[in-house]
Amino acid sequence: MRPMDYIVPESAEAAVAILAERGENACPLAGGTDLVVDLKHAPGNINALVDVSGLDEFRGIDVTDEGLRIGSMATYGEIMEHPVCLEKTPEVVAASHTVGAVQTRNLGTIGGNLVTCVPSADSAPALMVLDAEVTLIGTNGWRRMPIEDFFVGPRKTILEPYELLAEIWIPKHTLGKPSSFYKFGLRKGQALALVNAAAALELDGDRIVEPRIALGAVAPTPIRAVKAEALLDGQDVDAKLLDEAAQIAVTESKPIDDFRASKNYRRQLIRTLTRRVLERSVEIARKRQEQDKLH
Protein backbone atom coordinates (compact mmCIF):
# COMPACT_ATOMS: atom_id res chain seq x y z
CA MET A 1 0.00 0.00 0.00
CA ARG A 2 1.22 3.53 -0.67
CA PRO A 3 2.22 5.74 2.31
CA MET A 4 -0.88 6.73 4.22
CA ASP A 5 -1.75 8.56 7.42
CA TYR A 6 -3.75 6.54 9.93
CA ILE A 7 -5.93 8.63 12.24
CA VAL A 8 -8.03 7.37 15.15
CA PRO A 9 -10.61 10.04 16.03
CA GLU A 10 -11.95 10.52 19.57
CA SER A 11 -15.62 10.85 18.62
CA ALA A 12 -17.98 10.71 15.65
CA GLU A 13 -18.06 14.51 15.50
CA ALA A 14 -14.28 14.62 15.54
CA ALA A 15 -14.20 12.06 12.73
CA VAL A 16 -16.48 14.23 10.59
CA ALA A 17 -14.34 17.28 11.36
CA ILE A 18 -11.10 15.50 10.48
CA LEU A 19 -12.59 14.21 7.22
CA ALA A 20 -13.84 17.70 6.32
CA GLU A 21 -10.48 19.22 7.14
CA ARG A 22 -8.46 16.68 5.13
CA GLY A 23 -10.85 16.88 2.19
CA GLU A 24 -11.27 14.30 -0.53
CA ASN A 25 -7.92 12.59 0.06
CA ALA A 26 -9.07 11.11 3.35
CA CYS A 27 -11.62 8.35 3.80
CA PRO A 28 -13.22 6.48 6.68
CA LEU A 29 -11.93 3.01 7.48
CA ALA A 30 -14.11 0.34 9.10
CA GLY A 31 -13.07 -3.33 8.90
CA GLY A 32 -11.11 -2.71 5.72
CA THR A 33 -12.39 -5.80 3.91
CA ASP A 34 -13.51 -3.69 0.96
CA LEU A 35 -11.35 -0.61 1.43
CA VAL A 36 -7.94 -2.20 2.07
CA VAL A 37 -8.45 -4.45 -0.95
CA ASP A 38 -9.31 -1.39 -3.08
CA LEU A 39 -6.37 0.61 -1.73
CA LYS A 40 -3.94 -2.16 -2.66
CA HIS A 41 -5.15 -2.21 -6.27
CA ALA A 42 -6.49 1.25 -7.04
CA PRO A 43 -5.65 3.74 -4.30
CA GLY A 44 -6.81 6.77 -6.29
CA ASN A 45 -5.70 9.88 -4.42
CA ILE A 46 -6.36 8.57 -0.89
CA ASN A 47 -3.56 9.41 1.54
CA ALA A 48 -5.27 9.26 4.93
CA LEU A 49 -7.47 6.72 6.67
CA VAL A 50 -9.75 7.81 9.50
CA ASP A 51 -10.47 4.67 11.54
CA VAL A 52 -14.09 4.95 12.68
CA SER A 53 -14.39 1.30 13.69
CA GLY A 54 -13.90 1.92 17.40
CA LEU A 55 -16.18 4.94 17.86
CA ASP A 56 -18.63 4.47 20.74
CA GLU A 57 -21.42 6.16 18.75
CA PHE A 58 -21.03 3.53 16.00
CA ARG A 59 -20.39 0.47 18.18
CA GLY A 60 -22.49 -2.00 20.08
CA ILE A 61 -25.85 -3.68 19.65
CA ASP A 62 -28.63 -2.75 22.09
CA VAL A 63 -32.38 -2.77 22.56
CA THR A 64 -34.22 0.42 23.44
CA ASP A 65 -37.89 1.49 23.52
CA GLU A 66 -37.61 2.26 19.81
CA GLY A 67 -36.27 -1.11 18.74
CA LEU A 68 -32.94 -2.76 18.04
CA ARG A 69 -29.93 -0.51 17.46
CA ILE A 70 -27.06 -2.10 15.55
CA GLY A 71 -24.01 0.16 15.53
CA SER A 72 -22.73 0.53 11.98
CA MET A 73 -19.37 -0.79 13.14
CA ALA A 74 -20.77 -4.06 14.50
CA THR A 75 -18.98 -6.92 12.77
CA TYR A 76 -20.85 -9.87 11.28
CA GLY A 77 -19.17 -12.00 13.94
CA GLU A 78 -20.62 -9.83 16.70
CA ILE A 79 -24.10 -9.87 15.15
CA MET A 80 -24.02 -13.66 14.80
CA GLU A 81 -23.28 -14.09 18.50
CA HIS A 82 -25.63 -11.46 19.87
CA PRO A 83 -28.50 -13.03 21.85
CA VAL A 84 -31.06 -10.38 20.80
CA CYS A 85 -30.12 -10.64 17.12
CA LEU A 86 -30.32 -14.44 17.35
CA GLU A 87 -33.77 -14.27 18.91
CA LYS A 88 -35.39 -11.26 17.22
CA THR A 89 -33.63 -10.93 13.86
CA PRO A 90 -32.49 -14.46 13.02
CA GLU A 91 -32.43 -13.72 9.29
CA VAL A 92 -30.05 -10.79 9.76
CA VAL A 93 -27.87 -13.36 11.54
CA ALA A 94 -28.39 -15.84 8.69
CA ALA A 95 -27.48 -13.19 6.11
CA SER A 96 -24.38 -12.25 8.11
CA HIS A 97 -23.38 -15.90 8.17
CA THR A 98 -23.33 -16.02 4.35
CA VAL A 99 -20.76 -13.22 4.03
CA GLY A 100 -17.29 -14.40 3.00
CA ALA A 101 -15.85 -16.67 5.67
CA VAL A 102 -15.07 -16.52 9.39
CA GLN A 103 -11.99 -14.28 9.10
CA THR A 104 -13.76 -11.72 6.91
CA ARG A 105 -16.83 -11.74 9.15
CA ASN A 106 -14.67 -10.93 12.18
CA LEU A 107 -13.27 -7.85 10.42
CA GLY A 108 -16.08 -6.74 8.12
CA THR A 109 -18.86 -4.56 9.48
CA ILE A 110 -22.50 -4.35 8.52
CA GLY A 111 -22.14 -0.58 8.05
CA GLY A 112 -19.18 -1.02 5.70
CA ASN A 113 -21.32 -3.42 3.66
CA LEU A 114 -24.10 -0.84 3.27
CA VAL A 115 -21.70 2.00 2.42
CA THR A 116 -19.85 -0.04 -0.21
CA CYS A 117 -23.31 -0.44 -1.70
CA VAL A 118 -22.77 -3.19 -4.23
CA PRO A 119 -26.03 -4.65 -5.60
CA SER A 120 -25.21 -8.03 -4.03
CA ALA A 121 -24.57 -6.70 -0.49
CA ASP A 122 -25.81 -9.57 1.64
CA SER A 123 -26.89 -7.57 4.68
CA ALA A 124 -29.25 -5.32 2.73
CA PRO A 125 -32.31 -7.52 1.91
CA ALA A 126 -32.62 -8.96 5.42
CA LEU A 127 -32.60 -5.42 6.88
CA MET A 128 -34.94 -3.97 4.24
CA VAL A 129 -37.74 -6.46 4.93
CA LEU A 130 -37.66 -5.43 8.61
CA ASP A 131 -38.25 -1.76 7.67
CA ALA A 132 -34.78 -0.86 8.99
CA GLU A 133 -33.70 2.77 9.22
CA VAL A 134 -30.23 4.25 9.24
CA THR A 135 -28.82 7.26 11.06
CA LEU A 136 -26.08 9.42 9.59
CA ILE A 137 -23.84 12.07 11.09
CA GLY A 138 -22.21 14.79 9.02
CA THR A 139 -21.17 18.41 9.02
CA ASN A 140 -24.86 19.40 9.43
CA GLY A 141 -25.51 17.05 12.33
CA TRP A 142 -27.58 13.88 12.44
CA ARG A 143 -30.29 12.64 10.08
CA ARG A 144 -32.35 9.48 9.82
CA MET A 145 -34.02 7.69 6.90
CA PRO A 146 -35.43 4.37 5.69
CA ILE A 147 -32.62 2.09 4.56
CA GLU A 148 -34.00 1.99 0.97
CA ASP A 149 -33.30 5.71 0.64
CA PHE A 150 -29.66 5.13 1.58
CA PHE A 151 -28.88 3.22 -1.62
CA VAL A 152 -28.57 5.44 -4.69
CA GLY A 153 -26.73 3.36 -7.29
CA PRO A 154 -23.96 0.81 -7.70
CA ARG A 155 -21.31 1.86 -5.14
CA LYS A 156 -23.21 5.08 -4.55
CA THR A 157 -25.06 6.00 -1.35
CA ILE A 158 -26.88 9.09 -0.21
CA LEU A 159 -23.95 10.04 2.05
CA GLU A 160 -22.81 13.64 1.58
CA PRO A 161 -19.08 14.35 1.60
CA TYR A 162 -17.67 13.74 5.13
CA GLU A 163 -20.93 12.19 6.27
CA LEU A 164 -20.80 8.88 8.14
CA LEU A 165 -23.19 5.98 8.63
CA ALA A 166 -23.71 5.74 12.37
CA GLU A 167 -26.43 3.21 13.18
CA ILE A 168 -28.97 0.79 11.81
CA TRP A 169 -32.31 0.67 13.62
CA ILE A 170 -34.80 -2.16 13.40
CA PRO A 171 -38.11 -0.82 14.71
CA LYS A 172 -39.82 -2.54 17.59
CA HIS A 173 -42.82 -3.66 15.52
CA THR A 174 -40.69 -5.80 13.19
CA LEU A 175 -38.53 -7.45 15.86
CA GLY A 176 -39.41 -11.13 15.71
CA LYS A 177 -41.47 -10.70 12.52
CA PRO A 178 -41.52 -14.00 10.59
CA SER A 179 -38.82 -13.61 7.97
CA SER A 180 -36.54 -15.56 5.68
CA PHE A 181 -33.27 -14.86 3.81
CA TYR A 182 -31.81 -16.93 1.02
CA LYS A 183 -28.56 -16.37 -0.83
CA PHE A 184 -27.69 -18.23 -3.99
CA GLY A 185 -23.95 -18.25 -4.73
CA LEU A 186 -21.81 -20.70 -6.66
CA ARG A 187 -20.35 -22.04 -3.40
CA LYS A 188 -21.44 -21.96 0.24
CA GLY A 189 -18.42 -19.94 1.39
CA GLN A 190 -16.41 -17.11 -0.17
CA ALA A 191 -18.87 -16.46 -2.97
CA LEU A 192 -20.91 -13.38 -3.79
CA ALA A 193 -24.63 -13.78 -4.40
CA LEU A 194 -25.91 -14.41 -7.93
CA VAL A 195 -29.19 -13.38 -6.36
CA ASN A 196 -30.18 -12.96 -2.73
CA ALA A 197 -33.69 -12.53 -1.41
CA ALA A 198 -35.51 -11.86 1.83
CA ALA A 199 -39.15 -11.76 2.87
CA ALA A 200 -41.07 -10.91 6.01
CA LEU A 201 -44.78 -11.04 6.77
CA GLU A 202 -47.34 -11.57 9.49
CA LEU A 203 -50.40 -13.81 9.26
CA ASP A 204 -53.79 -12.84 10.66
CA GLY A 205 -55.55 -16.17 10.41
CA ASP A 206 -54.87 -16.96 6.74
CA ARG A 207 -54.57 -13.32 5.73
CA ILE A 208 -51.14 -11.92 4.84
CA VAL A 209 -50.34 -8.69 6.68
CA GLU A 210 -47.47 -6.25 6.02
CA PRO A 211 -45.65 -8.40 3.44
CA ARG A 212 -42.13 -7.33 2.50
CA ILE A 213 -39.85 -8.67 -0.23
CA ALA A 214 -36.31 -7.46 -0.92
CA LEU A 215 -33.89 -8.63 -3.58
CA GLY A 216 -30.17 -8.20 -4.19
CA ALA A 217 -27.92 -8.50 -7.25
CA VAL A 218 -30.96 -7.99 -9.51
CA ALA A 219 -30.80 -4.20 -10.08
CA PRO A 220 -28.33 -1.30 -9.61
CA THR A 221 -29.09 -1.35 -5.86
CA PRO A 222 -30.82 -3.79 -3.53
CA ILE A 223 -34.57 -3.30 -4.16
CA ARG A 224 -37.96 -3.88 -2.59
CA ALA A 225 -40.42 -5.76 -4.81
CA VAL A 226 -43.31 -3.42 -3.97
CA LYS A 227 -45.73 -4.64 -6.65
CA ALA A 228 -45.34 -8.21 -5.48
CA GLU A 229 -45.89 -7.01 -1.91
CA ALA A 230 -49.07 -5.20 -2.99
CA LEU A 231 -50.42 -8.37 -4.60
CA LEU A 232 -49.98 -10.28 -1.34
CA ASP A 233 -51.18 -7.61 1.05
CA GLY A 234 -54.47 -8.60 2.70
CA GLN A 235 -54.88 -11.79 0.65
CA ASP A 236 -55.30 -15.30 2.02
CA VAL A 237 -52.17 -17.44 1.70
CA ASP A 238 -52.08 -20.05 -1.00
CA ALA A 239 -49.27 -21.59 -2.98
CA LYS A 240 -50.40 -20.15 -6.30
CA LEU A 241 -50.53 -16.64 -4.90
CA LEU A 242 -46.97 -16.88 -3.58
CA ASP A 243 -45.74 -18.02 -6.99
CA GLU A 244 -47.61 -15.20 -8.70
CA ALA A 245 -45.93 -12.72 -6.36
CA ALA A 246 -42.59 -14.30 -7.22
CA GLN A 247 -43.32 -13.83 -10.95
CA ILE A 248 -44.14 -10.17 -10.36
CA ALA A 249 -40.89 -9.77 -8.44
CA VAL A 250 -39.10 -10.91 -11.62
CA THR A 251 -40.73 -8.10 -13.60
CA GLU A 252 -39.69 -5.57 -10.96
CA SER A 253 -36.02 -6.60 -11.30
CA LYS A 254 -33.48 -5.52 -13.89
CA PRO A 255 -30.87 -8.27 -13.73
CA ILE A 256 -27.77 -8.06 -15.91
CA ASP A 257 -25.50 -10.52 -17.68
CA ASP A 258 -22.11 -10.77 -16.06
CA PHE A 259 -19.36 -13.33 -15.56
CA ARG A 260 -21.22 -14.83 -12.59
CA ALA A 261 -24.55 -15.51 -14.31
CA SER A 262 -26.71 -14.59 -17.27
CA LYS A 263 -29.73 -12.34 -17.06
CA ASN A 264 -32.05 -15.25 -17.81
CA TYR A 265 -30.52 -17.46 -15.17
CA ARG A 266 -30.93 -14.63 -12.65
CA ARG A 267 -34.61 -14.28 -13.63
CA GLN A 268 -35.16 -17.97 -12.83
CA LEU A 269 -33.36 -17.50 -9.54
CA ILE A 270 -35.44 -14.46 -8.59
CA ARG A 271 -38.67 -16.38 -9.05
CA THR A 272 -37.46 -19.46 -7.19
CA LEU A 273 -35.82 -17.57 -4.33
CA THR A 274 -38.72 -15.17 -3.87
CA ARG A 275 -41.15 -18.08 -3.70
CA ARG A 276 -38.93 -19.90 -1.23
CA VAL A 277 -38.47 -16.97 1.17
CA LEU A 278 -42.22 -16.30 1.08
CA GLU A 279 -43.05 -19.95 1.73
CA ARG A 280 -40.54 -20.11 4.55
CA SER A 281 -41.86 -16.89 6.13
CA VAL A 282 -45.40 -18.30 5.99
CA GLU A 283 -44.18 -21.51 7.59
CA ILE A 284 -42.58 -19.56 10.44
CA ALA A 285 -45.72 -17.42 10.87
CA ARG A 286 -47.86 -20.59 11.04
CA LYS A 287 -45.61 -22.10 13.67
CA ARG A 288 -45.91 -18.88 15.65
CA GLN A 289 -49.73 -19.12 15.45
CA GLU A 290 -49.65 -22.69 16.75
CA GLN A 291 -47.41 -21.69 19.64
CA ASP A 292 -49.69 -18.77 20.48
CA LYS A 293 -52.68 -21.12 20.58
CA LEU A 294 -50.90 -23.34 23.10
CA HIS A 295 -50.13 -20.44 25.43
Add this chain to the structure above:
Amino acid sequence: MLVELTVNGESRSANVPPETTLLKMLREHLGLTGAKLGCDVGDCGTCTVIVDGVSVNSCLMLAGRADGCDVTTIEGLATADDLHPLQQKFEEHGALQCGFCGPGMLISAKNLLDNNPDPSVFEVRDALAGNLCRCTGYTKIIEAVIEAGEMMSQEPANV
Protein backbone atom coordinates in the same frame (compact mmCIF):
# COMPACT_ATOMS: atom_id res chain seq x y z
CA MET B 1 3.92 4.67 14.21
CA LEU B 2 4.73 2.58 17.26
CA VAL B 3 2.63 -0.58 17.49
CA GLU B 4 2.81 -2.64 20.67
CA LEU B 5 1.25 -6.09 20.79
CA THR B 6 1.36 -9.31 22.71
CA VAL B 7 2.31 -12.02 20.24
CA ASN B 8 2.08 -15.62 21.42
CA GLY B 9 2.30 -14.41 25.01
CA GLU B 10 5.33 -12.17 24.48
CA SER B 11 5.29 -8.35 24.40
CA ARG B 12 6.53 -7.16 21.03
CA SER B 13 6.65 -3.77 19.39
CA ALA B 14 7.82 -2.16 16.19
CA ASN B 15 7.86 1.20 14.53
CA VAL B 16 6.01 0.73 11.26
CA PRO B 17 4.68 2.98 8.51
CA PRO B 18 0.94 3.55 9.23
CA GLU B 19 -0.20 1.71 6.08
CA THR B 20 1.55 -1.49 7.19
CA THR B 21 -0.73 -4.51 7.46
CA LEU B 22 -0.55 -6.73 10.52
CA LEU B 23 0.76 -9.50 8.26
CA LYS B 24 3.62 -7.36 7.04
CA MET B 25 4.47 -6.25 10.57
CA LEU B 26 4.56 -9.84 11.81
CA ARG B 27 6.65 -11.10 8.91
CA GLU B 28 8.98 -8.21 8.17
CA HIS B 29 9.26 -6.32 11.44
CA LEU B 30 8.91 -9.07 14.03
CA GLY B 31 10.49 -11.89 12.03
CA LEU B 32 7.47 -14.17 12.43
CA THR B 33 7.19 -15.64 8.95
CA GLY B 34 4.73 -18.40 9.87
CA ALA B 35 1.64 -16.57 8.64
CA LYS B 36 1.98 -16.49 4.86
CA LEU B 37 1.23 -13.94 2.19
CA GLY B 38 -0.98 -15.61 -0.41
CA CYS B 39 -3.62 -13.60 -2.21
CA ASP B 40 -3.23 -10.37 -0.17
CA VAL B 41 -6.98 -9.66 -0.57
CA GLY B 42 -8.81 -11.80 1.99
CA ASP B 43 -9.62 -14.79 -0.19
CA CYS B 44 -7.12 -17.52 0.69
CA GLY B 45 -6.76 -17.42 4.49
CA THR B 46 -3.09 -18.40 4.69
CA CYS B 47 -2.43 -15.15 6.59
CA THR B 48 -5.00 -16.01 9.31
CA VAL B 49 -4.06 -15.06 12.87
CA ILE B 50 -6.11 -14.73 16.06
CA VAL B 51 -6.53 -11.19 17.41
CA ASP B 52 -8.19 -10.84 20.82
CA GLY B 53 -9.90 -14.19 20.48
CA VAL B 54 -11.20 -13.95 16.91
CA SER B 55 -9.53 -15.05 13.68
CA VAL B 56 -8.87 -12.42 11.03
CA ASN B 57 -7.15 -12.05 7.66
CA SER B 58 -3.96 -10.27 8.75
CA CYS B 59 -3.43 -9.08 5.16
CA LEU B 60 -6.53 -6.87 5.48
CA MET B 61 -5.96 -5.57 9.01
CA LEU B 62 -3.73 -2.57 9.56
CA ALA B 63 -1.07 -3.12 12.22
CA GLY B 64 -2.23 0.05 13.98
CA ARG B 65 -5.63 -1.55 14.53
CA ALA B 66 -3.96 -4.39 16.46
CA ASP B 67 -2.14 -2.00 18.81
CA GLY B 68 -2.57 -3.27 22.38
CA CYS B 69 -4.12 -6.55 21.21
CA ASP B 70 -3.31 -10.15 21.98
CA VAL B 71 -2.20 -11.94 18.80
CA THR B 72 -1.71 -15.67 18.25
CA THR B 73 0.16 -16.87 15.19
CA ILE B 74 1.12 -20.37 14.05
CA GLU B 75 4.42 -19.95 15.94
CA GLY B 76 2.38 -19.95 19.16
CA LEU B 77 0.91 -23.43 18.74
CA ALA B 78 3.73 -25.85 19.52
CA THR B 79 5.77 -25.79 22.72
CA ALA B 80 9.47 -26.69 22.85
CA ASP B 81 8.50 -30.24 23.84
CA ASP B 82 5.20 -30.90 22.12
CA LEU B 83 3.30 -30.24 18.97
CA HIS B 84 -0.25 -28.91 19.43
CA PRO B 85 -2.85 -31.71 19.11
CA LEU B 86 -3.89 -30.17 15.78
CA GLN B 87 -0.35 -30.36 14.50
CA GLN B 88 -0.03 -33.96 15.68
CA LYS B 89 -3.25 -34.94 13.94
CA PHE B 90 -2.39 -33.05 10.74
CA GLU B 91 0.89 -34.99 10.67
CA GLU B 92 -0.78 -38.34 11.37
CA HIS B 93 -3.38 -37.82 8.66
CA GLY B 94 -1.00 -36.39 6.09
CA ALA B 95 -3.32 -33.41 6.05
CA LEU B 96 -0.75 -31.16 4.40
CA GLN B 97 0.94 -31.59 1.06
CA CYS B 98 2.92 -28.50 0.01
CA GLY B 99 1.92 -26.98 3.36
CA PHE B 100 1.39 -23.40 2.21
CA CYS B 101 -2.18 -23.29 3.52
CA GLY B 102 -1.10 -24.94 6.79
CA PRO B 103 -0.48 -21.92 9.04
CA GLY B 104 -3.91 -20.51 8.24
CA MET B 105 -5.69 -23.87 8.35
CA LEU B 106 -4.22 -24.64 11.77
CA ILE B 107 -5.04 -21.21 13.21
CA SER B 108 -8.62 -21.33 11.88
CA ALA B 109 -8.97 -24.85 13.28
CA LYS B 110 -7.55 -23.77 16.64
CA ASN B 111 -9.99 -20.88 16.78
CA LEU B 112 -12.83 -23.31 16.10
CA LEU B 113 -11.77 -25.89 18.68
CA ASP B 114 -11.10 -23.25 21.35
CA ASN B 115 -14.79 -22.32 21.11
CA ASN B 116 -16.27 -25.65 20.10
CA PRO B 117 -14.14 -28.72 20.93
CA ASP B 118 -16.67 -31.18 19.48
CA PRO B 119 -17.59 -29.74 16.06
CA SER B 120 -19.66 -31.48 13.42
CA VAL B 121 -18.22 -31.98 9.94
CA PHE B 122 -20.45 -29.12 8.79
CA GLU B 123 -19.06 -26.84 11.49
CA VAL B 124 -15.49 -27.71 10.52
CA ARG B 125 -16.20 -27.00 6.86
CA ASP B 126 -17.84 -23.71 7.79
CA ALA B 127 -14.90 -22.74 10.00
CA LEU B 128 -12.39 -23.54 7.24
CA ALA B 129 -14.37 -22.01 4.34
CA GLY B 130 -11.96 -19.06 4.30
CA ASN B 131 -8.88 -21.26 4.00
CA LEU B 132 -8.10 -22.46 0.51
CA CYS B 133 -5.86 -25.44 -0.14
CA ARG B 134 -4.57 -25.55 -3.71
CA CYS B 135 -3.35 -29.11 -3.13
CA THR B 136 -6.98 -29.84 -2.16
CA GLY B 137 -6.50 -32.20 0.73
CA TYR B 138 -9.65 -31.03 2.45
CA THR B 139 -10.97 -34.44 3.54
CA LYS B 140 -7.84 -35.27 5.53
CA ILE B 141 -7.76 -31.79 7.01
CA ILE B 142 -11.36 -32.14 8.24
CA GLU B 143 -10.66 -35.59 9.70
CA ALA B 144 -7.57 -34.26 11.47
CA VAL B 145 -9.47 -31.33 13.01
CA ILE B 146 -12.23 -33.57 14.34
CA GLU B 147 -9.73 -35.99 15.88
CA ALA B 148 -7.72 -33.15 17.38
CA GLY B 149 -10.92 -31.91 19.03
CA GLU B 150 -11.46 -35.35 20.53
CA MET B 151 -7.86 -35.44 21.72
CA MET B 152 -8.10 -31.97 23.26
CA SER B 153 -11.31 -32.85 25.12
CA GLN B 154 -9.62 -35.94 26.54
CA GLU B 155 -6.41 -34.19 27.60
CA PRO B 156 -7.34 -30.68 28.63
CA ALA B 157 -3.91 -30.29 30.28
CA ASN B 158 -2.29 -30.54 26.88
CA VAL B 159 -4.14 -27.62 25.32
